[in-house]
Amino acid sequence: MQPHAPLRAIAAEVLLSVEQGQSLSQCLPPSLLRLPLNLRPQLQALCYGTCRWFHRLDDELQGRMKKPLKSHDRVVHHLMLVALFQLRFSQQATYAVLNETVEACRAMDKPHLTGLVNGVLRSAEREGAPAAANDASRYSHPGWMIEKLRHNWPDDWQAIVDANNTQAPMTLRVNALRFSRDEYLQLLLDAGIDARATRFAPHGIQLARPVPVDALPWFAEGAVSVQDEAAQLCTTVLDLAPGQRILDACAAPGGKTCAILESCPQAAEVVAIDESAQRLPRVQENLDRLDLHASLLQADAAAIDQWWDGQPFDRILLDVPCSASGVIRRHPDIKLLRRESDVVPLAQIQLGLLAAMWRILQPGGRLVYATCSVFPQENHRIVQRFCKQQTDAELMTTEALWGRTMPAGRQLLPLNDGHDGFFYAVLEKPEL
Numbered sequence: 001m002q003p004h005a006p007l008r009a010i011a012a013e014v015l016l017s018v019e020q021g022q023s024l025s026q027c028l029p030p031s032l033l034r035l036p037l038n039l040r041p042q043l044q045a046l047c048y049g050t051c052r053w054f055h056r057l058d059d060e061l062q063g064r065m066k067k068p069l070k071s072h073d074r075v076v077h078h079l080m081l082v083a084l085f086q087l088r089f090s091q092q093a094t095y096a097v098l099n100e101t102v103e104a105c106r107a108m109d110k111p112h113l114t115g116l117v118n119g120v121l122r123s124a125e126r127e128g129a130p131a132a133a134n135d136a137s138r139y140s141h142p143g144w145m146i147e148k149l150r151h152n153w154p155d156d157w158q159a160i161v162d163a164n165n166t167q168a169p170m171t172l173r174v175n176a177l178r179f180s181r182d183e184y185l186q187l188l189l190d191a192g193i194d195a196r197a198t199r200f201a202p203h204g205i206q207l208a209r210p211v212p213v214d215a216l217p218w219f220a221e222g223a224v225s226v227q228d229e230a231a232q233l234c235t236t237v238l239d240l241a242p243g244q245r246i247l248d249a250c251a252a253p254g255g256k257t258c259a260i261l262e263s264c265p266q267a268a269e270v271v272a273i274d275e276s277a278q279r280l281p282r283v284q285e286n287l288d289r290l291d292l293h294a295s296l297l298q299a300d301a302a303a304i305d306q307w308w309d310g311q312p313f314d315r316i317l318l319d320v321p322c323s324a325s326g327v328i329r330r331h332p333d334i335k336l337l338r339r340e341s342d343v344v345p346l347a348q349i350q351l352g353l354l355a356a357m358w359r360i361l362q363p364g365g366r367l368v369y370a371t372c373s374v375f376p377q378e379n380h381r382i383v384q385r386f387c388k389q390q391t392d393a394e395l396m397t398t399e400a401l402w403g404r405t406m407p408a409g410r411q412l413l414p415l416n417d418g419h420d421g422f423f424y425a426v427l428e429k430p431e432l
């Protein structure tokens with residue numbers, strides 16, 4: 001496709017890549033560069049919105065087609081999904097959606113499908129949205145995920161899927177080394193940005209409406225970072241103190257590494273590890289902007305004989321790779337990317353990382369196990385399995401106003417106009 005291909009044709013290509021297994025954070029940035037600056041927010045909104053409502057829109061589209069398109073024309077299926085997203089969920093004028101979609105189909109070298117596209121969208125416009133045929137379509141989530149949520153959270157699953165289908169608020173973490181939260185709230189007010197303090201995280205600010213980061217006062221100078229409130233809570237459970245040697249074992253892109261350094265600038269050392277060579281540089285970028293310092297290592301944290309220098313850590317944050325089922329509203333592509341069969345292998349990795357990190361925790365030290373998942377299989381059940389095999393591990397009860405007490409640890413569920421879904425458990429190793 002040409003560099004100036006229509007916006008919606010590029011959106012269709014991005015969605016096809018997601019269907020083929022790429023995340024939006026992988027395939028969207030290069031596609032944004034193909035558009036002039038003023039069109040980039042629209043591309044982002046089309047891709048995120050269509051992923052968010054994919055299961056509902058796809059159900060409708062399949063119902064409107066006599067047979068699926070051939071695989072080499074599959075991108076046109078996504079082109080129609082984008083148009084359906086606009087018809088059902090945007091204020092865009094219908095004639096513009098129809099005309100531009102047919103034009104885009106032609107520009108994508110698919111002139112033989114313009115009649116079909118036109119017919120499908122005209123009937124969609126004339127007939128309106130059909131009644132949902134099943135829960136996957138009604139709640140716009142994969143069926144297995146709804147079943148799992150219903151099973152795990154019989155009283156909350158509908159609130160969870162509703163929260164997943166809303167746009168998350170933009171939340172900031174004020175760099176306590178630069179400004180107090182009240183001072184920064186005043187700077188926002190002066191800049192005409194409506195905001196309020198977060199309920200639970202001590203340095204958090206939630207904006208009434210998202211703004212580009214360049215619009216935030218002193219952003220480039222490190223006054224503030226974008227981070228969800230639930231993620232910010234890591235510093236409140238780590239019990240940080242000057243002189244500690246701290247490990248952030250799964251660190252990229254470094255949001256929590258930076259939060260730790262801001263709340264404990266007199267740490268003896270902060271080591272940040274990530275196994276991903278692509279993601280680790282983002283930790284350094286964040287540290288540089290905030291003028292903070294940590295020792296970075298690219299390694300499999302669990303392979304301790306390959307990277308550990310033999311000095312135990314007083315604090316370990318283990319923010320494991322997980323299903324990310326608590327952050328779907330920020331990453332709606334998870335609905336398309338995640339499979340039910342991912343959960344058991346992830347749980348194995350999580351338990352393996354926990355066992356390895358325990359070996360390098362100082363006696364008297366504290367380990368915080370964290371996920372952005374709402375599946376107990378990755379959360380309190382991992383901690384319970386670990387405690388069964390590691391009988392000296394002391395599970396601490398975390399008293400907090402946020403989240404709810406689980407048989408092990410605390411679970412936050414995603415809240416409309418509030419924090420993401422997250423899990424924390426605190427384990428301590430007895431003194432020798």
Ligand SMILES: C[S@@+](CC[C@H](N)C(=O)[O-])C[C@H]1O[C@@H](n2cnc3c(N)ncnc32)[C@H](O)[C@@H]1O
Pocket residue numbers: 231249250251252253254255256257273274275276279299300301302319320321322353
């Ligand atoms: C949930 S993300 C971490 C987010 C990060 N803590 C933050 O707040 O910005 C999980 C990270 O773990 C990394 N990871 C996965 N397996 C790992 C392993 N065995 N050792 C080290 N890092 C790993 C992934 O590359 C990913 O960056």
